[in-house]
Amino acid sequence: xxxxxxxxxxxxxxxxxxxxxxxxxxxxxxxxxxxxxxxxxxxxxxxxxxxxxxxxxxxxxxxxxxxxxxxxxxxxxxxxxxxxxxxxxxxxxxxxxxxxxxxxxxxxxxxxxxxxxxxxxxxxxxxxxxxxxxxxxxxxxxxxxxxxxxxxxxxxxxxxxxxxxxxxxxxxxxxxxxxxxxxxxxxxxxxxxxxxxxxxxxxxxxxxxxxxxxxxxxxxxxxxxxxxxxxxxxxxxxxxxxxxxxxxxxxxxxxxxxxxxxxxxxxxxxxxxxxxxxxxxxxxxxxxxxxxxxxxxxxxxxxxxxxxxxxxxxxxxxxxxxxxxxxxxxxxxxxxxxxxxxxxxxxxxxxxxxxxxxxxxxxxxxxxxxxxxxxxxxxxxxxxxxxxxxxxxxxxxxxxxxxxxxxxxxxxxxxxxxxxxxxxxxxxxxxxxxxxxxxxxxxxxxxxxxxxxxxxxxxxxxxxxxxxxxxxxxxxxxxxxxxxxxxxxxxxxxxxxxxxxxxxxxxxxxxxxxxxxxxxxxxxxxxxxxxxxxxxxxxxxxxxxxxxxxxxxxxxxxxxxxxxxxxxxxxxxxxxxxxxxxxxxxxxxxxxxxxxxxxxxxxxxxxxxxxxxxxxxxxxxxxxxxxxxxxxxxxxxxxxxxxxxxxxxxxxxxxxxxxxx
Numbered sequence: 001x002x003x004x005x006x007x008x009x010x011x012x013x014x015x016x017x018x019x020x021x022x023x024x025x026x027x028x029x030x031x032x033x034x035x036x037x038x039x040x041x042x043x044x045x046x047x048x049x050x051x052x053x054x055x056x057x058x059x060x061x062x063x064x065x066x067x068x069x070x071x072x073x074x075x076x077x078x079x080x081x082x083x084x085x086x087x088x089x090x091x092x093x094x095x096x097x098x099x100x101x102x103x104x105x106x107x108x109x110x111x112x113x114x115x116x117x118x119x120x121x122x123x124x125x126x127x128x129x130x131x132x133x134x135x136x137x138x139x140x141x142x143x144x145x146x147x148x149x150x151x152x153x154x155x156x157x158x159x160x161x162x163x164x165x166x167x168x169x170x171x172x173x174x175x176x177x178x179x180x181x182x183x184x185x186x187x188x189x190x191x192x193x194x195x196x197x198x199x200x201x202x203x204x205x206x207x208x209x210x211x212x213x214x215x216x217x218x219x220x221x222x223x224x225x226x227x228x229x230x231x232x233x234x235x236x237x238x239x240x241x242x243x244x245x246x247x248x249x250x251x252x253x254x255x256x257x258x259x260x261x262x263x264x265x266x267x268x269x270x271x272x273x274x275x276x277x278x279x280x281x282x283x284x285x286x287x288x289x290x291x292x293x294x295x296x297x298x299x300x301x302x303x304x305x306x307x308x309x310x311x312x313x314x315x316x317x318x319x320x321x322x323x324x325x326x327x328x329x330x331x332x333x334x335x336x337x338x339x340x341x342x343x344x345x346x347x348x349x350x351x352x353x354x355x356x357x358x359x360x361x362x363x364x365x366x367x368x369x370x371x372x373x374x375x376x377x378x379x380x381x382x383x384x385x386x387x388x389x390x391x392x393x394x395x396x397x398x399x400x401x402x403x404x405x406x407x408x409x410x411x412x413x414x415x416x417x418x419x420x421x422x423x424x425x426x427x428x429x430x431x432x433x434x435x436x437x438x439x440x441x442x443x444x445x446x447x448x449x450x451x452x453x454x455x456x457x458x459x460x461x462x463x464x465x466x467x468x469x470x471x472x473x474x475x476x477x478x479x480x481x482x483x484x485x486x487x488x489x490x491x492x493x494x495x496x497x498x499x500x501x502x503x504x505x506x507x508x509x510x511x512x513x514x515x516x517x518x519x520x521x522x523x524x525x526x527x528x529x530x531x532x533x534x535x536x537x538x539x540x541x542x543x544x545x546x547x548x549x550x551x552x553x554x555x556x557x558x559x560x561x562x563x564x565x566x567x568x569x570x571x572x573x574x575x576x577x578x579x580x581x582x583x584x585x586x587x588x589x590x591x592x593x594x595x596x597x598x599x600x601x602x603x604x605x606x607x608x609x610x611x612x613x614x615x616x617x618x619x620x621x622x623x624x625x626x627x628x629x630x631x632x633x634x635x636x637x638x639x640x641x642x643x644x645x646x647x648x649x650x651x652x653x654x655x656x657x658x659x660x661x
Contacts, residue, residue, distance in 0.1 A: 061128040062119075063109045068135035071240055073102055074252040078141050083148040096149035101251040103132060104224075107155070108232030108239035108249075115168045117225050118157040125152040162221040163213040171229060174212055181205055185234045189243030196322075198247065202226050320384050321396035323417055328352065328362055328398055335364070342425075351420060359420035360395060364413065365495075376414045382471055383494050390459035392482055392492030393419040421490060423483035426452060426540075430478055431549060443583040446590040448487055449544045453598060455489035456481055457620040460537060463491075464530045464616050470500040472528060476536035477517045477550075478543055498528070516551030516562065520608050527610075534613050538605025542567050545599050547581030564606045568635065571603060597622070600629045608635050 078095040106128065111117055119125045133146040157166050163174050185198040209222040231239040231248050238244065245251040331352030332339050341349040347365040354360055365376060376399070383394040398415040423429075429444050444452075456476070463471040473480075474496040482490050496512045513522070519535035521527045539550045542563045552561035567579045580595055601622045607613050612633045614622065621627045 060124050061131050062114055062124070063106045063128070065106060065128065065131040065135045067105055067240055068102065068132065069138060071102075071105070071245065072242075072254045073098070073245070074254050075139060075141060078136075078145060081142050081145055081148070083144060093149065095145065098252065099132075099136075099145060099149055101245075101249045103129075103150075103155075104227060104231065104249045104251075105239045105245070106132070108228050108244075111168070111228050111232040112238075116157055117165060117167065117171075117228055119155050120157060122152055122156055125155045128155070162218050162225050163209050165209075165225060168229075168233065171225075175205065175208060178205060181230075182234055185230045185248070186236050188237060188241070189235065189247040191243075195243065195247040198230065202230055202248070320380075320394065321417075323396050323398040323415070325398055325400040325413075325415075327354070328415055328417070330355075331360065332362055335362075347416075352417075359422070361418045361420045363416045363418065365416070379416070379494050379497065382497050382499065386463070386467065386471070388459060388462045388466070390455045390462070390488070390490050392421065392490045395419055418492065421482035421492075422485050423487055425479050426481040426483065426489065426544070427478035429483070430543060430547060444544075446584040446595065449584060450594075450598070451487070452481070452483070452489040453541055453544055454620070454623060456491060456537060456540065457616060457623060459489075459491040460533055460616040461620055464533070470530060472498050472500060472530060473533050473536075474498060474528070475513055475517070476533055476540060477514050478540060481540070500530070516549075519610075521610050529610070530616065531610050531613050534605050534616050534619065535607075537616065537619070538602045538607075538613070539564060541598060541602030542579075542606065545581065545595065545602060546579050547583060564603075567599065567603055571600075571632070576600070594625075597625070597629060600632065604629065604632050607633070609633065 075098075077098050081093075081095050107118065110119065114120075119128060129146050129150060129152055133143065136145055137143050159166060163170075165171055165174060181201045181204075184194070184201040187194055189195045189198055206219075206222050206226045209226065210219050213222065227248055231244045235241065235244050235248070239249070242253060246253055329335070331354055332350040335350050339351045341351050341361060343349065347363045349361050349363045352360045352362050376397075380394070380397055383391075387393075394416060396417045398417070400413050400415075460473070460476070463473060471494075473491065473494065475493060476491070480491065480493040482492050484490060513536070517536040517539050519532040522532045522535075542548075543550055546563060546567065548561070548563055548566075550563050551559060554560050567576070570576050570579050576596055576599055577592065579599060584590065584595075601619055604622075605613055605619055618627065622629050
């Protein structure tokens with residue numbers, strides 16, 4: 001957890017002590033008032049114990065679920081739970097994620113008791129979940145939480161998950177001794193530094209398990225198994241300790257300050273009503289108390305934001321690090337101009353070197369107000385769960401408050417830390433500027449261009465078909481395609497990305513993207529589908545094959561060249577080969593027919609009609625020659641504000657003219 005969150009918690013503790021002193025004074029006055037009043041009522045009986053949970057069928061569950069009513073977990077995300085169309089929402093609902101962490105306490109206890117990482121059979125799992133729901137219902141939570149979130153079979157032990165581990169003996173057999181893990185995660189994890197060390201060691205063990213298993217689809221199970229082992233076996237304080245719940249199980253806990261607000265208000269009201277002669281004193285006391293309380297709430301709100309962001313580093317399919325701001329300052333030499341790489345989407349990018357010697361690219365997002373939190377969390381949530389060789393890896397993130405002592409949210413800064421791509425962006429190589437050192441950037445060969453196009457296609461196939469829900473990038477362009485040390489392409493900058501489920505609910509909203517790459521139906525009507533990314537991909541293919549920018553403007557800002565229309569014009573006239581970049585035609589390994597096939601796929605993908613475009617999966621098959629490129633349908637005579645060309649294309653053949661549609 002970031003160090004500044006620890007400082008905030010210390011301030012909260014000091015304010016809480018002040019409130020405790022005031023409460024003691026109020027209680028003494030109240031006792032004096034009641035004792036001096038002969039008409040005061042007799043003390044009310046002590047509250048009854050919490051409702052007894054029915055034990056029907058609960059005897060088959062090996063552990064008790066009564067801790068649900070005693071541990072200070074935050075149930076706010078489940079108060080107004082609305083089930084979705086899909087039956088089980090473990091991965092999508094914040095409430096279900098919270099309940100999974102809460103149920104993890106029971107699984108950790110069972111692991112320590114029975115040596116089993118999961119429950120022995122389906123009846124046992126069903127019984128435990130029924131008992132779990134009974135305790136949730138006693139807290140006035142909806143009675144359909146468990147049935148909406150969990151499939152009982154997901155907690156039943158199986159030999160086919162996470163390296164075949166079923167019990168602690170299997171764990172030791174697969175991994176052998178783990179002294180570093182035991183040392184790092186054994187003590188109290190409420191200490192931020194100890195928690196950070198434990199998480200790092202836990203990540204290493206999870207990666208070892210995944211390597212032993214050899215199946216990426218089992219990474220979620222290996223993550224949960226590592227979590228249960230740390231909580232139930234390694235940590236000496238057990239799964240119900242605050243350190244384990246917040247650090248390992250990522251369970252958000254209630255603040256003691258919030259739980260006592262109602263009590264303070266009641267005590268204060270009684271004293272003000274009964275002791276009129278203390279009105280002035282109590283009024284001043286109330287004013288001081290309220291002022292301090294508001295400051296506590298502000299600090300807690302800020303700390304909670306930091307903690308929620310911090311928890312992102314423990315997402316199952318990613319190894320994310322929460323960086324201290326001071327670490328980023330040192331890595332980039334105080335964001336020195338000499339380390340400035342360029343401007344990415346929504347921010348500036350700097351090169352940095354971490355203490356372990358690894359190179360990173362640090363993007364400082366420009367949105368500094370509280371509205372930027374949603375965009376920041378959206379990008380981190382999406383990217384942290386993506387893992388593909390043709391995507392730029394996200395190593396970690398950072399949120400720092402640069403405001404005054406009141407922690408005004410307007411001054412918040414957000415940073416994303418990506419793996420550094422030494423060969424820059426595709427645009428740097430296709431269209432080097434006068435500021436670039438062109439002596440070190442040779443023109444891309446045909447084999448390099450072919451490889452880059454296939455890499456980008458594979459990345460989009462993964463985004464559209466390899467994850468659920470699918471992810472729409474919305475900003476595929478040359479500047480967002482980065483090249484690693486081997487000149488392999490990686491798609492980056494997910495600041496505009498949206499998941500498919502989210503996109504369907506946001507049709508006809510503000511269009512995002514870059515001119516020249518945005519699909520017509522999206523630009524005109526806000527209709528966002530996977531075919532919008534396919535259109536942008538088609539434009540990128542044409543840029544790579546032709547060596548011309550998608551859109552060129554005059555000094556006055558008027559469009560003078562649109563690559564989709566130029567290439568379309570050449571194809572219709574039977575001169576498609578003239579569109580090819582002459583600088584790659586001298587490649588000894590070039591095959592003219594394959595180049596023209598890539599051009600045709602680019603034209604088809606960037607077709608103005610949505611139905612005429614292929615899916616990205618079929619586009620990849622066409623590029624690889626697995627299926628033939630179909631005849632390209634004619635374009636409509638008019639398509640809104642887009643422009644059509646007539647005549648030859650400048651730089652490809654001869655002059656190129658615009659005709660407004």
